[in-house]
Amino acid sequence: MGRQRPSGIFRPPLIADLDPSKLIITLTDSPKPLPNPENLVFGTTMSDHMLVASFDPVDGWSAPEIKPYGPLSLDPASTCFQYAANIFEGMKAHLRPDGTPILFRPEMNVARLGRSADRLALPPFNPNALLELIRKLVALDKTWIPTAAGCSLYIRPTLIGTRPGVGASDRALLYVILSPSGPYFRKGPTSISLLAATQNVRAWPGGTAGNYAPGFLPQLEAAKLGYDQVLWLLKETGEDAKKKGGWRVTEAGAMNIFVVLSREDGDLDIVTPSLDGTILPGVTRDSVLHLCKAHTDKSKKLSLPGIPPPKSSTRTKSHSPSLTCSTGLLNTDYSKRSR
Numbered sequence: 316m317g318r319q320r321p322s323g324i325f326r327p328p329l330i331a332d333l334d335p336s337k338l339i340i341t342l343t344d345s346p347k348p349l350p351n352p353e354n355l356v357f358g359t360t361m362s363d364h365m366l367v368a369s370f371d372p373v374d375g376w377s378a379p380e381i382k383p384y385g386p387l388s389l390d391p392a393s394t395c396f397q398y399a400a401n402i403f404e405g406m407k408a409h410l411r412p413d414g415t416p417i418l419f420r421p422e423m424n425v426a427r428l429g430r431s432a433d434r435l436a437l438p439p440f441n442p443n444a445l446l447e448l449i450r451k452l453v454a455l456d457k458t459w460i461p462t463a464a465g466c467s468l469y470i471r472p473t474l475i476g477t478r479p480g481v482g483a484s485d486r487a488l489l490y491v492i493l494s495p496s497g498p499y500f501r502k503g504p505t506s507i508s509l510l511a512a513t514q515n516v517r518a519w520p521g522g523t524a525g526n527y528a529p530g531f532l533p534q535l536e537a538a539k540l541g542y543d544q545v546l547w548l549l550k551e552t553g554e555d556a557k558k559k560g561g562w563r564v565t566e567a568g569a570m571n572i573f574v575v576l577s578r579e580d581g582d583l584d585i586v587t588p589s590l591d592g593t594i595l596p597g598v599t600r601d602s603v604l605h606l607c608k609a610h611t612d613k614s615k616k617l618s619l620p621g622i623p624p625p626k627s628s629t630r631t632k633s634h635s636p637s638l639t640c641s642t643g644l645l646n647t648d649y650s651k652r653s654r
């Protein structure tokens with residue numbers, strides 16, 4: 316429904332899109348001390364500022380605002396609290412040698428946030444406008460980008476439904492917060508152990524995995540048994556079950572997974588689950604696939620620096636190192652995986 320206009324003549328509603336030219340900036344008057352990169356715990360330290368914009372069905376997107384980082388004030392009946400109408404992204408900023416911030420393929424993240432908004436019936440936004448605003452926020456807080464090895468500024472764009480009541484939220488709050496981060500696994504990109512989960516699934520065909528919380532209990536249980544992460548499986552059904560039986564490997568923790576298989580001819584196959592709707596279309600996954608293609612020569616031989624050659628050229632489909640990846644981390648070689 317359009318708002319009543321003073322002229323009394325009906326006009327279609329003028330819904331404003333997210334507009335970086337309307338950005339209002341209020342700087343903090345009490346900047347926080349920068350943390351020691353060695354003490355950073357993922358997602359717990361926030362920079363000085365955050366970006367906020369709200370959507371309502373009459374006016375559309377409000378003027379975006381960069382303001383001091385601080386708590387939000389929300390109706391406790393909001394769909395984000397009651398029905399988990401929440402989506403988020405995760406991306407990273409680093410500093411170039413000349414001191415300017417650089418983001419890694421951020422257009423993929425804002426596009427993915429747009430698709431997540433569609434899936435959870437949250438209001439649409441212009442992804443390019445969001446990216447421009449994120450760049451401004453990161454530039455403003457660039458002293459928060461840690462330069463130590465393995466560190467970065469983690470960017471968390473978030474969109475939450477703020478309308479009370481059951482159903483699609485036509486009111487929403489978009490915010491972006493920044494968190495200086497060290498390596499996700501302190502012990503570095505070495506072996507991690509995976510516990511194959513058969514009781515719980517991360518995502519299912521036709522469903523969503525819009526929230527990490529259902530994975531927290533399986534992760535705790537895996538940790539109690541001495542494993543680092545959960546290997547998420549999905550039971551094969553229908554024709555696939557008849558043909559192959561068993562379980563399909565989907566992801567590991569909050570990471571896409573690749574398995575490197577050595578072939579009889581000594582070449583390698585790098586295998587990853589296809590994007591069937593249960594796999595998060597990771598930016599890192601896509602980048603790894605691009606790298607593999609770029610390093611495959613005309614005779615279809617793969618030569619990737621860092622991937623060791625197969626141990627034996629006589630074993631078919633023997634396991635070489637595996638690799639999991641996400642913006643947060645990259646791990647290789649699950650030497651403890653059969654525990």
Ligand SMILES: Cc1ncc(COP(=O)(O)O)c(C=O)c1O
Pocket residue numbers: 405566568569570571595596597598599600640641642643
């Ligand atoms: C479930 C899940 N899989 C995979 C990924 C990796 O995605 P990306 O490479 O875009 O960070 C993430 C990101 O955190 C994730 O949450």
